[in-house]
Amino acid sequence: MASVPSSTDSRNRTHPEYQYLDLMREIWTHGSERRDRTGVGTRSVFGAMLRFDLTGGKMPLLTTKRVYWKTATREMLWFLTGDTNIRELCRQNVQIWTDWPLDTYRCETGEDISREEFSARIVAEDDFAARWGELGPVYGKQWVDWPTYQYQPDGSYRKGPGINQVAEVIESLRNNPGSRRHIIEGWNVAQLDQMALPPCHKTYQFHVADGRLNCALYQRSCDVALGLPFNLWSAALLQRMIAQQTDLEPGEFVWMGGDTHLYLNHGELVEEQLSREPDGHPTLVLTRRPDTIFDYTIEDFEVPDYAPQGALKAPIAV
Incomplete structure (x- = not known):
């Protein structure tokens, strides 16, 4: 060292x-x-x-x-x-989150696409953004829309x-x-x-x-x-x-x-x-x-x- x-x-x-x-x-x-x-x-x-x-x-x-x-x-x-979804970030050229979905895309498709091209497609293509730009329920989702479930008499739960x-x-x-x-x-x-x-x-x-x-x-x-x-x-x-x-x-x-x-x-x-x-x-x-x-x-x-x-x-x- x-x-x-x-x-x-x-x-x-x-x-x-x-x-x-x-x-x-x-x-x-x-x-x-x-x-x-x-x-x-x-x-x-x-x-x-x-x-x-x-x-x-x-x-x-x-x-x-x-x-x-x-x-x-x-x-x-x-x-x-x-x-x-990273689409709005990519529109502003904020790439903080792009590497994670990009890594998923590369692994699942085998395509060695650049980050710049991937980000551009996220911005330009609705279907591509919906399929590959989603991060799941990360920070903001939990902060402003934490999910709740209500117990029902039959033992089930309703959102x-x-x-x-x-x-x-x-x-x-x-x-x-x-x-x-x-x-x-x-x-x-x-x-x-x-x-x-x-x-x-x-x-x-x-x-x-x-x-x-x-x-x-x-x-x-x-x-x-x-x-x-x-x-x-x-x-x-x-x-x-x-x-x-x-x-x-x-x-x-x-x-x-x-x-x-x-x-x-x-x-x-x-x-x-x-x-x-x-x-x-x-x-x-x-x-x-x-x-x-x-x-x-x-x-x-x-x-x-x-x-x-x-x-x-x-x-x-x-």
Whole structure:
């Protein structure tokens, strides 16, 4: 294993991004090497925590590499629609989810189609999108239309109305802020095998104190190099939107990881990123307040002071 830069430096280590870099360094240096579902292999630790102050517009947006926050924002807005087909994402050139259905297509048809061609066909062809673009009941479906079943006198079950967890949490925060049940859950055990990928960022809990909205996210599995930068932004974004909708100020965002790992083929990215120093404090401006949380558009968000260092790329493990 190549050496990684030391955590000792002359800069002010109070910058919140050092939490992320120190976690990356700890995993790469001391993590347990494990085989995983993808076959790539990881170094992993179990149980990690990062804490970020969101007051004054601050956001956990990394500066040691470019994070495409608009792409992550488009994904979050897509989640809130409850959609389960990648077609709308592909229309916006958001390819976060394309690799999973593409892998299925290649395996089932034997056709070595490029991602660009596959995405273009999803957008252009209705039947192709319906057959190959479906992900199953992933995140957004569970968030805004959790399925229910009603027991019948004859012992059978009848499908009931879906539960919009996001709307219910917002209503609960408005009317009963001291509740300990402000939770959005994605881990629907009965439907895991129908999902292209079971939810990684699975449980969000909200907490109100002194007029501020705090959020804790538990993530069962976390790709620290590629996934976590998006996850931090997206969860804090959801917190900011809910705070605005409930007339609360954003408070603290707490991220907790279960299996927190780096893929073995991400070494070059890890070593380059650990050689960099955080610089700058990105903020998010919400330019308007829509009627509901389901009415935001990408034009409602601005990051006026984001000047990251260069992008870092590595292969995604499917």
